[in-house]
Amino acid sequence: MATQQSRHSESGEPGEPEERRRPGRRAVLGAAVLGAGTAVAGLPGVARADAKHGHGGYKDLPVPTVVAHRGTSGYRPEHTLGSYQLALDMGAHVIEQDVVPTKDGHLVCRHENDITATTDVAAHPEFAARKTTKSVDGTSYTGWFTEDFTLAELKTLRAKERIPGTRQRNTLYDGRWDVPTLEEVFRWAEKEGRERGERIWLHIETKHPTYFRKLGLGLEEPLAKLLRKYGRHKKNSPNFLQSFEPSSIQRLNKLVDPPLVVLLSGASSRPWDFVEAGDPRTVADLIKPEGLEWMASFAQGIGPTLDLVIPKKPDGSLGTPSTLVKDAHAAGLILHPYTMRNENTFLPANFKKGTDPNAYGDAFGAFKAYFETGIDGIFSDNCDTALLARQDFVNG
Numbered sequence: 001m002a003t004q005q006s007r008h009s010e011s012g013e014p015g016e017p018e019e020r021r022r023p024g025r026r027a028v029l030g031a032a033v034l035g036a037g038t039a040v041a042g043l044p045g046v047a048r049a050d051a052k053h054g055h056g057g058y059k060d061l062p063v064p065t066v067v068a069h070r071g072t073s074g075y076r077p078e079h080t081l082g083s084y085q086l087a088l089d090m091g092a093h094v095i096e097q098d099v100v101p102t103k104d105g106h107l108v109c110r111h112e113n114d115i116t117a118t119t120d121v122a123a124h125p126e127f128a129a130r131k132t133t134k135s136v137d138g139t140s141y142t143g144w145f146t147e148d149f150t151l152a153e154l155k156t157l158r159a160k161e162r163i164p165g166t167r168q169r170n171t172l173y174d175g176r177w178d179v180p181t182l183e184e185v186f187r188w189a190e191k192e193g194r195e196r197g198e199r200i201w202l203h204i205e206t207k208h209p210t211y212f213r214k215l216g217l218g219l220e221e222p223l224a225k226l227l228r229k230y231g232r233h234k235k236n237s238p239n240f241l242q243s244f245e246p247s248s249i250q251r252l253n254k255l256v257d258p259p260l261v262v263l264l265s266g267a268s269s270r271p272w273d274f275v276e277a278g279d280p281r282t283v284a285d286l287i288k289p290e291g292l293e294w295m296a297s298f299a300q301g302i303g304p305t306l307d308l309v310i311p312k313k314p315d316g317s318l319g320t321p322s323t324l325v326k327d328a329h330a331a332g333l334i335l336h337p338y339t340m341r342n343e344n345t346f347l348p349a350n351f352k353k354g355t356d357p358n359a360y361g362d363a364f365g366a367f368k369a370y371f372e373t374g375i376d377g378i379f380s381d382n383c384d385t386a387l388l389a390r391q392d393f394v395n396g
Contacts, residue, residue, distance in 0.1 A: 057236035058259045058300065058334070061093055064393070065377030066386040067203050068092035069339050070111060074381035077159045077170060078118065079109040080177035081188060088192060092383040094201040094240065099182050100208070101217040106151040107182040107226065111162075113208065116143030119157040119179060127153070136211055137272040147215060154179055166343060166358050182223070186230040199238040203336075205263070206241070209248040210273045220248060224255035233257060240336075242303055245273040246286075250298050259300040261336060262286075264308060283308070287324055292331040301334040301376070309337050309373055316349035318369055325374045338379035340367060340386060364389050 071083025072090065079098065087095045100113040113136065115121055121130075121144045130149070133142040146154065160174040161167055180188075182204070189200035206219040213219070223241070227233040233256040241252050242261040249260045267284040274281055285291050287308060295302060304324060313319045328335050341347070345357040351366040353359065363382065367389030370378060380386035 058240065061201070061377075062390075063376050064371055064390055065093045065336065066091075066383050066390055067336055067377055067379045068095045068383045069379040069381050070096055070098065072381070072383060073162075074167070074342060075170065076173055077161045077177065079111060079180070080159045080173075081180050081184070082173060082177045084180075084185065084188065085192075087383050088200065090384045091387055094203045094377070096203040096205065096379065097182060097185055098205045098207050099219065099223065100146045101212055101219060101222070102146055102149055102151045102154055104150045105217060105222060107219070107222055108146060108151070108154060109180050109182060109185060110146060111207070113146045113212075114141050114143045115146060115154075115157070115179070117162045119144075119159055120175065121157050124157065137208055138275065147212070147217060151181065166345060168358075183226055183230075186226065186232065190230065202232075202239040203261075204239055204241050206243040206245070206248045206252075208272070209243060209245050209251075210276050220251045220255060224252065227256050227258070235259075240301070245271050246295065246298075247273040247277075253298045260298065261301040261303050262295050262299050263303040263338075265305055267308060287322075287327070289327055289331065292328055292333060296331040296333050299333070301336060302328055303336045303338055303379070306337045306340070306370060309335070309370065309375060312348060318348045318350060318366075321373045329374070334376040336377040336379065337370070337375055340370070340378055340380040340382070342382045342385055364392065368393060 068084075068087030068090075070078035071080065072086040072092075073079075073083060076083040076086055084095050084097075097109045098111045099107045100110050101107055110118060112118075121127055127144065127149075130144050131142070132145070132148070133140060134145060135141075155178055157179060158175040159177050159179060161170040164171045185202070189202060193200045204223070206223065209219050224233065227237070227239075231237070232239050235257040237258045240259050240261050241249070241256070242263050243249050243252075244263040244265060246262050249262055253260055264283045264286060267287070268282055270279075270282050273279075281291070286295065287302075287304070292302070308322060308324055310318045310321045325335055339346075340363065342360045342363040343357065344352040344354070344359055344361040347361040347363065347366055348369075351362040351369075353361040363385050367378070367386060371389070371393040378386060
């Protein structure tokens with residue numbers, strides 16, 4: 001999810017009626033992984049998040065729902081099977097995948113098609129000539145891009161930590177995993193589901209769909225084909241489909257039936273498909289009652305940046321909550337805002353602690369503030385922290 005409407009900003013980063021907000025009956029482990037990122041079951045302090053992953057669809061999920069943002073990217077390199085596995089072991093309710101295509105049309109899990117920062121591609125002399133400059137959704141990037149690699153070529157690369165200066169401990173796992181395909185994730189989810197006796201929920205985002213469609217690499221059709229292959233295409237299937245481009249969600253709405261979520265960046269931004277189509281509406285227009293009603297005609301939820309839920313004051317501290325939660329619930333939409341992280345550099349000013357930007361701040365205080373607005377879920381890089389904060393909120 002952020003710069004431009006389809007990229008998560010590092011600072012922001014992916015209502016329901018009361019009867020939907022009742023927690024489920026079955027307990028799912030939400031392990032407290034205090035800094036090290038290791039699940040520890042059965043010990044004092046381990047969070048237990050109530051959940052009911054039955055066959056009733058997304059309305060059966062616990063509220064607030066904890067969505068593991070790119071897996072456990074606070075502890076492992078993002079969008080790797082290791083990151084997804086740790087999120088599941090911690091007890092995250094839903095695990096997010098961003099999908100981009102390869103040159104030969106396979107869907108792989110990367111936050112961006114620019115893989116310069118998230119793989120070791122720069123260390124591969126055989127791919128040196130692939131480095132190039134491209135304009136993606138109106139912004140220029142220089143690096144290596146998934147659409148210039150076949151899947152076989154991409155599989156020779158290894159994943160690495162995207163922000164090593166902030167998450168130095170994550171670099172321990174550089175090179176441990178490759179770039180997974182979405183199909184591999186579906187197979188992993190099937191295996192884990194069988195072993196655990198529960199369905200594994202995913203939150204799948206189409207990245208830069210207009211950009212890729214112009215390259216002849218449309219995302220929605222191959223995604224729908226994979227969903228059908230693995231039985232994840234139905235109304236009550238255990239996955240959300242999301243995009244910063246409403247037209248991508250509209251296209252998916254005609255192809256498959258799982259719950260759909262429109263992602264929303266900053267208020268002054270415009271979805272890139274709107275820019276391409278000459279639609280003058282901004283996110284500020286979409287979060288008005290009429291915009292919410294329009295999105296509710298083809299989606300079941302929205303994923304706003306947290307600043308749309310509680311705007312920040314000029315000093316960076318949290319201000320007064322907006323009416324977005326109330327207005328979205330009135331339109332029948334759920335809200336899964338993004339993204340909570342533990343580090344000071346990502347927290348609102350009034351929840352920072354000390355002067356080290358990479359140290360953990362008062363993440364529990366920030367979670368509490370956001371949960372109190374009535375949001376239905378939240379994306380977090382640290383789902384163990386999110387689960388403990390959720391437990392405090394539910395039990396409080």
